[in-house]
Amino acid sequence: MISTATARRIAGDVRSGKRTAREVVEESLARIEKYDGEIHAFVHVCSDEALARADGIDAAVARGETDGLLLGVPVAVKDNICTRNIPTTAASRILENYRPPYDAHVIERLLGEGAVIVGKTNQDEFGMGSTSQYTVYEATRNPWNSGRVPGGSSGGSAAAVAAGMVPIALGTDTGGSIRQPAAFCGVTGLKPTYGRVSRYGLIAFASSLDQIGPITADAPDAALALRVIAGRDERDSTSADKKVPAYDGKPVSGGSIEGLKIGLPLEYFPDNLDGEVAAAVRLGVSGLEKLGASVVEVSLPHTRYAIAAYYIIAPAEASSNLARYDGVHYGRRAESHDVRSLYVRSRSEGFGPEVQRRIMLGTFALSSGYYDAYYLKAQKVRTLVRRDFEKAFERCDLIVSPVAPGSAFPLGKWLDDPIRMYLGDVFTVPASLAGCPAVSVPCGMTGDGLPIGMQVIGPEFREGLVLGAAAAYQKATDHPAGIPSEIRKIESRSGANN
Amino acid sequence: MELEKLLERCEPVIGLEIHVQLRTETKMFCGCANRFGAPPNSLTCPVCLGLPGALPVINRRSFELGVRAALALHGNIQNDTGFDRKNYFYPDQPKNYQISQYELPLALGGYVEIENDSDAAKKIRLMRMHLEEDAGKNIHDPDSNSTLVDLNRAGTPLLEIVSEPDIRSPGDAVLYARSLREILRYAEVSDCDMEKGNFRADTNISVRPRGSGELGTRTEIKNLNSFAHLRACLEFEIKRQAEILESGGQVLQETLQFDPVTGRTSSMRSKEEAHDYRYFPEPDLLPVFISEDRVGEIRGSLPELPGPKRRRYVEDYGLSEYVAGVLTADRESAALFESAIARGGEPKRMANWIANEVAGQMNDRGLAWDECPMTPKMIVELEELIADGTITRKVGRGLFPEIFGTGKPPSDIVREKGLAGGADLSEIGRILDRMIEEKPKLVADYKAGRKKAVNAFIGPVMRKTRGKADAGEVVRLLEGKLGAPDEGKS
Numbered sequence A: 001m002i003s004t005a006t007a008r009r010i011a012g013d014v015r016s017g018k019r020t021a022r023e024v025v026e027e028s029l030a031r032i033e034k035y036d037g038e039i040h041a042f043v044h045v046c047s048d049e050a051l052a053r054a055d056g057i058d059a060a061v062a063r064g065e066t067d068g069l070l071l072g073v074p075v076a077v078k079d080n081i082c083t084r085n086i087p088t089t090a091a092s093r094i095l096e097n098y099r100p101p102y103d104a105h106v107i108e109r110l111l112g113e114g115a116v117i118v119g120k121t122n123q124d125e126f127g128m129g130s131t132s133q134y135t136v137y138e139a140t141r142n143p144w145n146s147g148r149v150p151g152g153s154s155g156g157s158a159a160a161v162a163a164g165m166v167p168i169a170l171g172t173d174t175g176g177s178i179r180q181p182a183a184f185c186g187v188t189g190l191k192p193t194y195g196r197v198s199r200y201g202l203i204a205f206a207s208s209l210d211q212i213g214p215i216t217a218d219a220p221d222a223a224l225a226l227r228v229i230a231g232r233d234e235r236d237s238t239s240a241d242k243k244v245p246a247y248d249g250k251p252v253s254g255g256s257i258e259g260l261k262i263g264l265p266l267e268y269f270p271d272n273l274d275g276e277v278a279a280a281v282r283l284g285v286s287g288l289e290k291l292g293a294s295v296v297e298v299s300l301p302h303t304r305y306a307i308a309a310y311y312i313i314a315p316a317e318a319s320s321n322l323a324r325y326d327g328v329h330y331g332r333r334a335e336s337h338d339v340r341s342l343y344v345r346s347r348s349e350g351f352g353p354e355v356q357r358r359i360m361l362g363t364f365a366l367s368s369g370y371y372d373a374y375y376l377k378a379q380k381v382r383t384l385v386r387r388d389f390e391k392a393f394e395r396c397d398l399i400v401s402p403v404a405p406g407s408a409f410p411l412g413k414w415l416d417d418p419i420r421m422y423l424g425d426v427f428t429v430p431a432s433l434a435g436c437p438a439v440s441v442p443c444g445m446t447g448d449g450l451p452i453g454m455q456v457i458g459p460e461f462r463e464g465l466v467l468g469a470a471a472a473y474q475k476a477t478d479h480p481a482g483i484p485s486e487i488r489k490i491e492s493r494s495g496a497n498n
Numbered sequence B: 001m002e003l004e005k006l007l008e009r010c011e012p013v014i015g016l017e018i019h020v021q022l023r024t025e026t027k028m029f030c031g032c033a034n035r036f037g038a039p040p041n042s043l044t045c046p047v048c049l050g051l052p053g054a055l056p057v058i059n060r061r062s063f064e065l066g067v068r069a070a071l072a073l074h075g076n077i078q079n080d081t082g083f084d085r086k087n088y089f090y091p092d093q094p095k096n097y098q099i100s101q102y103e104l105p106l107a108l109g110g111y112v113e114i115e116n117d118s119d120a121a122k123k124i125r126l127m128r129m130h131l132e133e134d135a136g137k138n139i140h141d142p143d144s145n146s147t148l149v150d151l152n153r154a155g156t157p158l159l160e161i162v163s164e165p166d167i168r169s170p171g172d173a174v175l176y177a178r179s180l181r182e183i184l185r186y187a188e189v190s191d192c193d194m195e196k197g198n199f200r201a202d203t204n205i206s207v208r209p210r211g212s213g214e215l216g217t218r219t220e221i222k223n224l225n226s227f228a229h230l231r232a233c234l235e236f237e238i239k240r241q242a243e244i245l246e247s248g249g250q251v252l253q254e255t256l257q258f259d260p261v262t263g264r265t266s267s268m269r270s271k272e273e274a275h276d277y278r279y280f281p282e283p284d285l286l287p288v289f290i291s292e293d294r295v296g297e298i299r300g301s302l303p304e305l306p307g308p309k310r311r312r313y314v315e316d317y318g319l320s321e322y323v324a325g326v327l328t329a330d331r332e333s334a335a336l337f338e339s340a341i342a343r344g345g346e347p348k349r350m351a352n353w354i355a356n357e358v359a360g361q362m363n364d365r366g367l368a369w370d371e372c373p374m375t376p377k378m379i380v381e382l383e384e385l386i387a388d389g390t391i392t393r394k395v396g397r398g399l400f401p402e403i404f405g406t407g408k409p410p411s412d413i414v415r416e417k418g419l420a421g422g423a424d425l426s427e428i429g430r431i432l433d434r435m436i437e438e439k440p441k442l443v444a445d446y447k448a449g450r451k452k453a454v455n456a457f458i459g460p461v462m463r464k465t466r467g468k469a470d471a472g473e474v475v476r477l478l479e480g481k482l483g484a485p486d487e488g489k490s
């Protein structure tokens, strides 16, 4: 039977000598070994490096060096975050076998606090998708139902945490890529304020939207992870020069959320919202009310334009960001005799269909004659969406909404209907455009046993408040209930075999 | 058809886009050294290699050097500027986009003054100046018959200076480029070494009938890396376009390349094939604000520029326009002149030494001014040796190549060669005394005012002193001994 130790607990145990880092890491690797054949959360597991590092940490602890906030904590990292000498491919064929010569800023921070990287997790190629099926690797399965998607694009990270393989996984969120898979997998996922975490070493999808954030079993662990990775980095001009509070994941004002004003945006509860999702989120809201929060209705009137604006801005930036993958300098190079066909073949063979679709969308949106009508207009919408949030936060402290219009859907569904797929981002994209922090917290289950997520959005740089409310809620409830069914099945099979 | 003939009927309208590499320690968006000539790809990092996940950070120094350059060119510095991405695929550009300034350039306006022989000083107006990163270099490798890419240059800060189409002849285009280069070297923003690619020109040109107010269709010629190529390509292009127009044809709007070997231009791409650069604001960088105060500080730190300097030399030192022009044509020559004066050298004498002898030697030896071996001390000392009569001016000039070539102090050379005392008056006096005693006929001729007689005295003195004597001194001594000859006879 698996025990789901939190990162806080692990770091405390390793610090006090109750457990060694090697024991912790071996346990994590054993679970990956046991479950990942079915879940496919990882695209690369670095057992040898992880164990060597665990031994190093144990030796340091023996010398009395016990400082790290994440001492001995196994961490999984999404495959679009650069890890030195460890394969980093963004789940794309065009970067097959690519090993970066440097660590991303967040990796430096994790290692600096004693964390142990155990492997790289699956995703939609370059972060483009919400199912983790647009990958050059095997599609990741939802630990609650292997016939369902885990969400995406950080599906591997969410599944790895849900399955108890690691207590912390890093994901990245451009339009919902941390929050939606966290909701689908029944774990906690935080997209920090744009600029809170350095993007140095994050393989760019859409630079003005991308943020790295933690996916964890609960909000206090997300707070701990954020404390480690947040803060100014000179190598990312867009990283904010703002002090990082010692996020502890404790609810605000002395252990309660008494007096907090929760805003419910009308636009996020449309008539066609899945009934089970609507009910679970409303139940979550009344849970917050029971803890002393009050509820007000707010309006985010430009929500309906957000998806369209996002699907102009993100592909536009992506079309430029992905231009560097051309077969000339690194990554996959196609056979060819001249430079033009080298470009065309390397990119046609190297990029999957969704990435190619978005490159074409973005290229078109930036083209001369269309720029004003598309890109510039989308930027104007973005400003309006940001103002919506500013105005709403004059009336409330936090905004609560569903994360996604439904729960995890079957593998293969809507793969041939990109527009339908894009509309699934309707509740996560606005906070991305506005730059606000937002967390996805489990708030119930469907009748089919699939997790449902509730989104808590805060004003810029108020991650402490967002995570505090999430932590208070989680303390008072017990979502999601128990161990994911696929993991239970694997465990009972192996128990029967023993 | 002769160019001169054509130019009587046709008027070329020319604009220049000059790319200047700024002299910074490090590249524009990363910490790699900005240096020429290192082994290929040795000056690179994840940022300038365009590796996945790397991000640019603006080098403040490159930004400020850009401001400095723009101020030296009388540009209007924009307080709010920003960077954009210019998207196009090329192997020497690792990201396949160039970080440049499009919407909000560093400076607008400005001008460069040129003076040609026929017109009065003319202002060539500037349209804009903006910062951007340089690309790497593609190198063809004949051994493997493949193209290799060296990214040492990738990310070098560039200032692009775009002129208005104010230039009306190839000669003026070269004058403009030269003046611009001179100013930028003075402002110490770039070495502007054309062989190292510090200073590169693109040009655009159209031709129209004289008197016409309308602009013709223009062509653009890329990558002209010497003044001679700039001139030759414009001359070729004027003839080509004029002949097309005069035979009733139409010039195609296209981008051309110039082949210096054949002296001809050829098409690179037509208007239809022109790139759509899909500019958009660079999301990895924040907008840049530069305050008026900071602009004022940078303006205050600019040295005196060549134009004002030249005028000052003429007014304060009474130098001719020509000499003042030679001295100010390069920052180093002006510096040599000014430090020679600071060491007590007489301005006109110093100016003549530098503009004639030093410049001549430099020219003969093919040296650039920053390679000049002459120190101000050497020039001042040489002039002192002449002024105090140790040597004659003629001897001084004769010694000049050796002083220049060896770099030895002039007094040492004079001593080593035993030239000191060349104007030893007592020796000349003794020679003259003997001649007066031995040649009464000559004395009589002299007294009668025959000019030949004077020369008959000078000649033997020169021979006996092995040329060290100064003819003027000989005449003066002779007058002392025999009195001035009668005027007006020959």
Ligand SMILES: [Zn+2]
Pocket (backbone or CB within 6 Å): B027, B030, B031, B032, B043, B044, B045, B046, B047, B048, B049, B155
């Ligand atoms: Zn570099």
